[in-house]
Amino acid sequence: MDSALVSDSRYLRDTVQTAVKLLIVGHFAVGKTTFVGTLSEIRPLRTEERMTQAGTFVDDLAGIEDKTTTTVAMDFGRLTLSDRLVLYLFGTPGQQRFTRLWQDLSRGALGALVLVDTTRLDSSFEVMDLVERQGLPYAVAVNRFDGSPAVPEAELREALDLLPTTPLVQCDARDEASSLRALIALVDHLLTLDQEPA
Template identity: 75%
Template sequence: MGSAPVSDHVYVSDTVRTAVKVLIVGHFAVGKTTFVGTLSEIKPLRTEETMTQAGALIDDLAGIPNKTTTTVAMDFGRLTLSEHLVLYLFGAPGQKRFTQLWKDMMYGALGALVLADTRRLDQSFDIMGLLEEHGMPYAVAVNQFDGAPVFPEEEIREALDLLPETPLVTCDARDTASSTKALISLVEHLQTRTAPAQEHR
């Protein structure tokens, strides 16, 4: 499993015609920082801090005893998906106390990829509810952690109460190919939503 090659330059190709801001969201310790780092073609901006004893008392560390850092603002990366399309990836911190920051980060975003963990599916409801409240389209990617239980897609879809049109895929945030596939599922979802509007112009 490898990360996306980091570009020697920070400039966007002059062939790019469309730049899209997408959010990478999900509950605490679901792999957002890893996901952005795996895909970013530039050195990702990270705002991780070492977890304190006080933070450990607030944040649910069940099943993730080796978690030692946490994102306190955001992760940022860039992925050129095609010669004409570049995605700007904004990873949001997962704790509920950052709800206002989640709302602020939605400004200008066209959609969100929600990372989920089969060991803690119920913790995805807060962020999905907020996205729905603000009319933000999203896709769900189940991050495949080592040792995490595997369930059929229909069971996960039912557990998360997803609409039939909401994309649901699996990925490994450490793997470039599967993470790219997850992002493509979101982009295709956004395209299907905008196509009818364009046809009626």
């Protein structure tokens, strides 16, 4: 067993533990499963099921007609950032009907990365509302799809009603380097919040 891997240096800073649980959230079909899969150093846990005709009028596939599966429970992956910091990534289902599970999975999480898609910005409001109601600090990452319009940052901030301190980054969920940058933006943000006097 790989014991004592990090046990000698359990603390990155005073209040930061070795194991940090983060949520990867976002609306239906924004790329959460892809994101977790890209970054996980272990085989990720996936719970994808084929979408059925039952969802035709519920899960809107406009613009993403190639999508054939959807996550019904969760995604999970692990990423060791350094020998002092291990990130546990929990991807949550995007649809409203899974809110209950969403709340349970957010237990113990220190923060959330909200993935958004510039072609469906209005779909993100509900998710961001959930994150805020859970009181979770978050960063926003724009998952750039092929052909998705480049929206200036100021406009995005305005549209999503972000605080000036909330990190906003661009990534491609299929690309490891940019996805990692997005996650690090969140971790940095959490560390900053951590150091601010209460």
